[in-house]
Amino acid sequence: xxxxxxxxxxxxxxxxxxxxxxxxxxxxxxxxxxxxxxxxxxxxxxxxxxxxxxxxxxxxxxxxxxxxxxxxxxxxxxxxxxxxxxxxxxxxxxxxxxxxxxxxxxxxxxxxxxxxxxxxxxxxxxxxxxxxxxxxxxxxxxxxxxxxxxxxxxxxxxxxxxxxxxxxxxxxxxxxxxxxxxxxxxxxxxxxxxxxxxxxxxxx
Amino acid sequence: xxxxxxxxxxxxxxxxxxxxxxxxxxxxxxxxxxxxxxxxxxxxxxxxxxxxxxxxxxxxxxxxxxxxxxxxxxxxxxxxxxxxxxxxxxxxxxxxxxxxxxxxxxxxxxxxxxxxxxxxxxxxxxxxxxxxxxxxxxxxxxxxxxxxxxxxxxxxxxxxxxxxxxxxxxxxxxxxxxxxxxxxxxxxxxxxxxxxxxxxxxxx
Numbered sequence: 001x002x003x004x005x006x007x008x009x010x011x012x013x014x015x016x017x018x019x020x021x022x023x024x025x026x027x028x029x030x031x032x033x034x035x036x037x038x039x040x041x042x043x044x045x046x047x048x049x050x051x052x053x054x055x056x057x058x059x060x061x062x063x064x065x066x067x068x069x070x071x072x073x074x075x076x077x078x079x080x081x082x083x084x085x086x087x088x089x090x091x092x093x094x095x096x097x098x099x100x101x102x103x104x105x106x107x108x109x110x111x112x113x114x115x116x117x118x119x120x121x122x123x124x125x126x127x128x129x130x131x132x133x134x135x136x137x138x139x140x141x142x143x144x145x146x147x148x149x150x151x152x153x154x155x156x157x158x159x160x161x162x163x164x165x166x167x168x169x170x171x172x173x174x175x176x177x178x179x180x181x182x183x184x185x186x187x188x189x190x191x192x193x194x195x196x197x198x199x200x201x202x203x204x
Numbered sequence: 205x206x207x208x209x210x211x212x213x214x215x216x217x218x219x220x221x222x223x224x225x226x227x228x229x230x231x232x233x234x235x236x237x238x239x240x241x242x243x244x245x246x247x248x249x250x251x252x253x254x255x256x257x258x259x260x261x262x263x264x265x266x267x268x269x270x271x272x273x274x275x276x277x278x279x280x281x282x283x284x285x286x287x288x289x290x291x292x293x294x295x296x297x298x299x300x301x302x303x304x305x306x307x308x309x310x311x312x313x314x315x316x317x318x319x320x321x322x323x324x325x326x327x328x329x330x331x332x333x334x335x336x337x338x339x340x341x342x343x344x345x346x347x348x349x350x351x352x353x354x355x356x357x358x359x360x361x362x363x364x365x366x367x368x369x370x371x372x373x374x375x376x377x378x379x380x381x382x383x384x385x386x387x388x389x390x391x392x393x394x395x396x397x398x399x400x401x402x403x404x405x406x407x408x
Contacts, residue, residue, distance in 0.1 A: 029322070029325050030235065031234065031235025031236075031322070032235075110324060113321060113324075114321050114322075114324070116321065116378075116382050117317060117318050117320065117321025117322070117378075117382060118233070118235070118318075118321070119382045119383065120314060120317075120318070120381050120382050120384075121233050126382070126383060126384060129382070129383060130383045130384075130385075133379075133383060156398070157398075160391070160394060160395055160398060161399075163391060163395065164372070164395035164398075164399060167372065167375040167376070167379065167392070167395070168368070168371065168372065168375070170375055171371040171372070171374055171375040171378075172371070174320075174321075174375075174378075175337075175371065177324050178320050178321060178323045178324050178330070178333070179323065179330060179333060179334045179337060180324075180330060180334075181334075187364070187367060188371070190364060191364055191367065191368035191371070194360070194361075194364060194368075195365075195368060195399045195400050195403060196399050198403065199399060199402065199403055
């Protein structure tokens with residue numbers, strides 16, 4: 001087996017484990033998850049997990065990196081043009097999700113939000129989630145800054161606005177998942193438009 | 205023992221169990237919590253828990269009722285006067301917490317937010333949390349409505365405004381707990397003032 005083949009195989013194996021972890025988490029939830037539940041979700045032998053990961057804690061940290069990278073990579077915005085259109089497109093993609101092949105936005109988000117709540121007990125998970133939150137916020141802050149520079153947005157604190165929009169997206173998703181409020185993302189969108197964008201956009 | 209004595213004792217026992225549950229949850233987190241961890245936090249025998257509650261699931265539902273009722277009861281607002289002052293006082297109490305004898309606002313909130321994330325898998329927990337969220341939101345909506353009636357607030361959709369304020373409080377607390385952002389409640393307060401109250405208050 002050439003080095004390239006080995007890399008391909010290692011990458012594939014990792015992805016197989018990650019997707020099995022996803023299915024197992026969706027079924028059992030984080031607190032009840034056992035390594036053998038993940039084994040049951042894949043064709044490979046369970047020993048492969050132990051070869052690649054140093055226990056549940058290590059596997060979960062890699063899994064968090066996997067889903068946050070995948071999520072960030074999936075937010076696609078056309079050539080930056082009108083800052084308003086870019087800002088609204090980003091908000092909608094974060095709230096309602098881009099399509100994924102194997103799992104819907106909400107399957108992913110359910111797992112993400114459960115791990116988010118656990119991060120308080122776990123420094124490495126906290127770091128990964130913090131970086132992800134920061135990346136999403138930065139992408140919003142950037143377009144707010146551009147809108148201010150181009151003179152189409154009011155001169156607000158872009159970090160405060162970006163943080164508030166990111167927070168509102170997060171809680172809208174969470175309320176749908178935890179409380180079963182199906183309209184929460186739609187209401188979050190409405191609140192962002194009414195209270196943030198309404199005061200941000202000039203000459204409308 | 206008279207009926208009154210029995211009631212008092214049952215109430216005391218329940219409170220002892222609830223406070224022991226609090227300490228055990230704070231130490232171990234929800235997913236690792238075992239009934240015997242709760243037993244270790246109290247002077248009464250562990251059998252008392254099994255006498256009063258039908259397993260961990262039932263105990264947790266009662267515990268959620270206990271902390272949400274306690275929390276709602278603790279938000280004290282002086283005689284309703286100026287709607288602005290009442291609204292800001294409610295926001296601050298929800299964000300920064302009233303004082304409690306045995307535990308701080310953040311000890312309580314850590315447990316509350318962890319159970320919130322789990323509610324997706326648990327219908328009874330979901331109902332209790334939903335009712336609590338609804339009570340907090342209703343208290344905010346009510347004062348927004350009063351401000352509109354008295355002509356000091358702009359004529360916005362009071363439910364949209366109340367929901368958005370409640371959501372922003374929730375996510376500010378959660379970001380502090382899950383990501384360790386100590387300034388998140390303060391930033392949530394700033395965002396509410398900048399984006400919501402700024403557009404709500406007339407003649408300022």
